[in-house]
Amino acid sequence: MTAPPRAAARFPFSAVVGHDDLRLALLLNAIHPRIGGVLVRGEKGTAKSTAVRALAGLLPALDVVEGCRFGCAPDALDDRCPDGPHDAVVAQRRPAGLVELPVGATEDRLIGSLDLERALTEGVRAFQPGLLAAAHRGVLYVDEVNLLHDHLVDLLLDAAAMGRAHVERDGVSVSHAASFLLVGTMNPEEGELRPQLLDRFGLTVHVAAAREVATRTEVVRRRLAFEDDPEGFAGQWAEADAELARRIVEARARLDAVVLPDSELRRISALCAALEVDGMRADLVLARTAVAHAAWRGADAVAEQDVETAARLALPHRRRRDPFDEPGMAEDQLQQALSEAAEHAGDGDDDPPPDGPGGGAPEDGGPDDGGPDDGGPDDGGPDDGGPGAGAPGSGDEGEGGRSGGADGDEGSGGADRQPAAPEPAFRARLLEVPGLGEGAPGRRSRSRSRTGRGVRASAVEGNGVHLTATLAAAAPHQRARGRSGPGLLLHREDVRRAVREGREGNLVLFAVDASGSMAARERMSAVSGAVLSLLRDAYQRRDKVGVVAFRGDGAEVALPPTSSVDVAATRMRALRTGGRTPLADGLLTARSVLRTERTRDPQRRPLLVLLTDGKATVAVDAAAGSARERARRAVDDAVRAAGLLARMEVASVVVDCESGPVRLGLAERVATALDAPRLRLEELSAENVAGVVRAARPDRQRAA
Incomplete structure (x- = not known):
């Protein structure tokens, strides 16, 4: 008989160099899982995953009920175990499990679902456990947790806080124990977790690569030694790991006796x-x-x-x-x-007695443990000072009759200026890409989805089996197929798929006019506040964002498209202003960025948000001529550049930042060429104007 393959050796926990806080946080959670898990933040290549996987080797082996898919302990049976009641208990010992949740996991894979095989062949409702059940009494590891769908993070943290998983779906109602050590790792460069989700991780540790030469040398030396001989290297550290494992067991036994004065x-x-x-x-x-x-x-x-x-x-x-x-x-x-x-x-002598009957601290694990995240995906923006607080459009008084001729920003804004202090942020109106996409999960535009609401059943498209429609398609043919006894006779043509509709995240590219005409009229303060508000909205809707700024003689990509929206906010706050208005160059640069991103991420639909007063003063071809002639060519070039973007079928919104009693309406010309709606700056506030702006004209929306 062939011997089973030996498990690959793990890098020893004791051999991890440095990262004292990370190792301590993991050990404390191993001692007391009710702490709520560890979130490990750090740059790539800092041994985050290595340390987490090594921890599983320190956890004591488990006694489980033989045949129980939910890992019940023989000496503490769960009376609500779906595989129960366990009458004849036979104990089986196995190592503590390390379950890894991939970023692309579905809700069914995480919490479990209806066992379709038994439902279709035996006609019974049976539950197929998910990863939460497999992780019970072990470690659940989520790499790149910041890239995981938010609703899955909510489910994870609920189970980690309550020690149980509740499943109510597909006609199945199940509750099972799910007590595990939750560890998530993330690279902040790829985007942050929402503050509500950050709060629900028990501990957080930031790790970074050592800058000392001696430390870095030792890291490389140990890693190379491990790769050359994994088992031999693990053997060198076996005694140190065994000592740590012994201390974990002793600390767990001592935990209930520790007094909190x-x-x-x-x-x-x-x-x-x-x-x-x-x-x-x-x-x-x-x-x-x-x-x-x-x-x-x-x-x-x-x-x-x-x-x-x-x-x-x-x-x-x-x-x-x-x-x-x-x-x-x-x-x-x-x-x-x-x-x-x-x-x-x-000094606790003068403390008032606790409120309510039976005062004092609630028992560990009671309702005060913190329930599900109250900040759902549709709660809107955070409290920024009440409705209308900081809405854009204020400060227009006093601009008098300055219409700002074509050469206005050359004279008034030629000097480089410090960034204007942004106005307070506000809850932004929703800007949406029309049609139906298939992009990354998010909360902005409509999309076909694996996890959204079911809209219909189809024999040719969709994700997953639509059980009701499949059974209905098979039912009329049972007599003809000679069915006898329980179960259904299914043919391939009976299968119906569920067509679901959800929301997607988009690429929101901001093209920001930072020229002198904007700064001279003190509009950059309002514009910066508006962009920060839109960035906050993009953060909540899980978009990628990028920033193109144009001023002086050309445009620059102030921030290439990224999922780290907070980096975009930092760049916007540091955006310098002044100089002329190369609007055409700004649009052409935005077009170049969008073409690159379309190749790199073709399923993520873009949304271009152009913030400008439309007063172009720099032509693509800087030929000689009068100031008026140069200005006319600059506007014509901007209109042609907008037409090129329109032919790419990029959904766009033009935010008209022109102010004052006399307005030239140049932003309207650009919006027409882009085939995009035009909004006044003050219309970006959800408090000022309700509704959704779809970034296309009505004829285009009907076509979509």
Whole structure:
């Protein structure tokens, strides 16, 4: 008989060089899974995945009920286990599992679904477990968690917080235990997680490659040694890993006996209050982490050092309120907060009794644990000061009768200017690409989808089996096919697929006029505020974004298309203004970017947002002539460039930034050439004007 293949050796956890915070965060979660998991942020190539996979080798082996697909423990049977009741319990030992969730996973694969094979052949409703069941009592690892669909991240974090997975779909109602150590890794360059999702990870660690030569040398030396002889290298570190595994087991056994004194509990509450952390989840996570750290030290009670260590891991990412805030916390901020909290650690005599019957801290795992994310995908933008706060269009008074002739920005805006301070952000009106796309999942435009709402059944297109329509197609033929007994006789032509419709994320390319005509009339402040508001909207709708800025003698790609919307916001805040208006060059540069992205990512539909007053003053061919003649050629060139974009069938919106009592209407000419709707700057606010702007004219929308 052939021996089963041996499992590939894992890189030893003890051999990971540096990354002390990462290793500690993983160990604390292994001791106390109710902490809520670890989010590992860092640049590519920093051993994030290596450390996570190595951790699974330290976890103690599990006793499970033989044949139970949900990993029930023989000494603590789950009375709600879908494979139960377990009458004759036979224990089986297996290693703690490491389950990896790929970025392209579907909801069915994550939480489970109807067992179609049994439903179609036996006519019974049976549940097929997903990855949450496989990860029970082990590690669930999500690489590039920031690229995972948001609704899947919500499901993951719900299960991690409650220790159970609930499935209500396809006529199946199932609840099963799903207690696991959740670890997510991400590269911030590829986009951030929403603050609501960041908050629901227990601990967050930022890792970066070492800059010391000695450390980098040792990393390479160990990695090469591992690749040359994986088993031999693992054997060299086996004793160190065994010691860590022993300490994890001892800390788990000690956990329930560790005391959290009232003084340290007050310190935790005072620390969270001093740092102005939203909600109560931070307090709970901080308390659990401090208890786990005390157990790891072998102490009987939580001390100040445990709270300080826990704060470094549990609080920095919870100070991020705005989507464009950088996660993190300066050392002096933490020390100041710890100093303030120390004053509360010793005086609890005057504290009022807790409210409600049976006051005191709720039991671990109760409803105060933090429920599902209340900030759903359709909640709109964050609170920016109430309806209409900071809406664009203010500040037009006092611009008087300056109509701004064709040469206006050459005289008034020739000098390079510092970036204008943006006006306050506002909730942006939805700009939508018409038609039906097939792009990346998101929340902007309509698209065919694997996970959206079912709109119809089809025999030739769609994703997944439409069970009801398949059964209905097969039912009339059962007598002719000679069916006898249970189950259905199915033929290939009976199968119907589900056609679903959802939302997609788009490529939103901003072409921003940063010339002197915009700056001279103090419009860049309003324009910057509008772009930041649209970027916030793009962040929430999971778009890629890019920025093209044009001023002076030409245009530049201020930000190539990226999923990191917060980088785009940083670039916009630093955008310098002044000089002439090379509108045609700006449009041609945008066209070049869109052509490149169409080749690179053909399924992601683009949306061009042009913000300009239309006063072009730089022609493509800088031939001699009068100022008036040069201005006329510049406008004509801009109209021709817009026509080239229109022939690419790029969905566009022109935001007219012209102001003052006398208006030349040049932006309207560009919008007509682009076959795009024209909006006034103030019409971008959802509070000012309700509705959706589809980036095409009505005749084009009907064609789509």
